Amino acid sequence: MRLSAEHAHxxxxxxxxxxxxxxRVRLYxxxxxxxxxxxDVDLLLELPSLPANPALLAAQLAGRVSRAxxxxKVDVLIDAPGLKQLPIHQIARSQGVLL
Known part of the structure; x- marks a missing residue:
């Protein structure tokens, strides 16, 4: 994995x-x-419930991680009940590493 322990934390x-x-967050x-x-850094953010504004949450996390x-470049996918599931979600869940 090309991400230091410090960056993963x-x-x-x-x-x-x-x-x-x-x-929970996975690197894929x-x-x-x-x-x-x-x-780039590809992240899957797994949530137990639907956030109020998924797009804003994804942008905020991507921005913070990118600055750090x-x-x-950081891409963030969100996986939560009620959100549309695309094939990339399954790939990220099955191949991603939990940070």
Missing amino acids: LIRAQALELAGAQA GSRLHDHLRGG LHGR
Whole structure:
């Protein structure tokens, strides 16, 4: 995994602060592969209930993590009851690593 323990902790802390103690965050995508270079940080935020404004929550988490990672591009998917599920959600759940 091409993410330091410090950065993983920071991402988890930001997710918990924004989404609450029940939130879980997974890293998926190219950052899981040590042999690859570059790439954005792909995160899946798993929530037990529907947030008031999912798009705002995703943008807030992406912005905070991007700033902490010195401008690295961050993509955030939200998985919560009531939100549309796309194939990428299944990929992120099955291949992602819980931070």
